[in-house]
Amino acid sequence: SQQGEEDPQALSIQEGENATMNCSYKTSINNLQWYRQNSGRGLVHLILIRSNEREKHSGRLRVTLDTSKKSSSLLITASRAADTASYFCATVRYSGGYNKLIFGAGTRLAVHP
Amino acid sequence: DGGITQSPKYLFRKEGQNVTLSCEQNLNHDAMYWYRQDPGQGLRLIYYSQIVNDFQKGDIAEGYSVSREKKESFPLTVTSAQKNPTAFYLCASSKPGTGSYEQYFGPGTRLTVT
Numbered sequence: 001s002q003q004g005e006e007d008p009q010a011l012s013i014q015e016g017e018n019a020t021m022n023c024s025y026k027t028s029i030n031n032l033q034w035y036r037q038n039s040g041r042g043l044v045h046l047i048l049i050r051s052n053e054r055e056k057h058s059g060r061l062r063v064t065l066d067t068s069k070k071s072s073s074l075l076i077t078a079s080r081a082a083d084t085a086s087y088f089c090a091t092v093r094y095s096g097g098y099n100k101l102i103f104g105a106g107t108r109l110a111v112h113p
Numbered sequence: 114d115g116g117i118t119q120s121p122k123y124l125f126r127k128e129g130q131n132v133t134l135s136c137e138q139n140l141n142h143d144a145m146y147w148y149r150q151d152p153g154q155g156l157r158l159i160y161y162s163q164i165v166n167d168f169q170k171g172d173i174a175e176g177y178s179v180s181r182e183k184k185e186s187f188p189l190t191v192t193s194a195q196k197n198p199t200a201f202y203l204c205a206s207s208k209p210g211t212g213s214y215e216q217y218f219g220p221g222t223r224l225t226v227t
Contacts, residue, residue, distance in 0.1 A: 042119075042220045042221050043205075043216075098169060100171070101214050102158075105154055106154075108153075
């Protein structure tokens, strides 16, 4: 069972355009994380936003969090071909006495030169 | 150079054979995880371990087994009982107690069973 769901499933844009990906989740959270995965590789942590934060920036990345709507968005500004990857949101779920990170199905971003 | 290593990158096996995937980390992290990823999909948790000699089943543990004899190592065995083992397997680690549960991933092992 997935906690987060990304939208859209796939996104195709031109270099220089902005890319926006959304994530919705079902239960209350302490934080929400975004990860990136290049094709055939492991995931890389991009940014974490805590439940008491509304917006966070890291370089060309901007993440927002709306806990009332249980949703987050990841904005990549001035995209580059190298940004082509899948992007996943992840939230923490407490289960079986442990906290586990639950990933959504991801948004596949293609940036064309 | 700190990180997580997984070996091999590609693995081919015949149906009915058990196979063990290696995962080693030198990040001094207590927690380690195994995920399965199928094409175009997200990650599903197979097993996780918070400390040495302890591990818990994740959401899809059937047909898999793990051990955690050392802090640095968390090997995953895909047994012949796993009905559809062909997939991309990812190992990760994290440092509990930070409150973030940020995970660090290895490069993955692509297993093909024919």
